[in-house]
Amino acid sequence: MQAMESTEKSLLLGTPGDYRPMAYHEPFTDSYRGFDIELAWRIAAELGYEVVFKEISWDMLAHDAKTDAFDMAIGGISRTPQRKEELILSDSYLETGKTILCREVDAARFGSLADVDRPGVRVLYNPGGTNEDFVKTHLHHADCRYPGLHRSGQGGCHDHGDGGGSLLHAAGASSGRTAPGASLHA
Structure with a gap:
């Protein structure tokens, strides 16, 4: 797995890696998969960056974002009133229940x-x-x-x-x- 340090040309991506099919950790290949992960790779490629993954937890998501523990988080993150108040969120692109x-x-x-x-x-x-x-x-x-x-x-x-x-x-x-x-x- 890639190092967890962000460099000038790296996008440090935080993900819990437990939310299939959006973003999940595949233990057999020790890699992250899912359509949110593919989206992150495309965003990084468009910007000329390499993706570096950092495992985060749901309960620390807002705290980690505020303390710059990652550059961007992805993986089935819902728009909640608290998150809208505390974080910068993208537009929604999927609605689930x-x-x-x-x-x-x-x-x-x-x-x-x-x-x-x-x-x-x-x-x-x-x-x-x-x-x-x-x-x-x-x-x-x-x-x-x-x-x-x-x-x-x-x-x-x-x-x-x-x-x-x-x-x-x-x-x-x-x-x-x-x-x-x-x-x-x-």
Whole structure:
């Protein structure tokens, strides 16, 4: 992987690398992939710069931007009122919503947000981003957590427990199964 120091002809690109298909870390090749990554390469090439990646986290995104930890961040970053107030954001080029990802055998159980927001249902989410805000705002009865997130190449967090849960994630951001009709918008 490239060094994390920015040079005069480098664009230091911050990305959590956990948001498939926008921007994800491919462990087999130790490289970043996704359509947001391709966009960053095109921007850098147009400017005559080389891309240098720096892993960042969702919960430190605004802080890292304010402290010049990177030149530009990319990877499925939503426009939120707080981010609009604190950061310089590009125009939106993709609109997504929330969706329920679950095991195929459980798809019939989770057709709506009400089906998810019940005691005994475990919901996993990535911390520090819009998924955490969504969970805290809309889910009050489910067991909501973010256990030991790690790069899996699958575009989300994984629970190593006994199963039986669902995962809230941005629409289209994982190769997992989606419950039929389960797109959620807040």
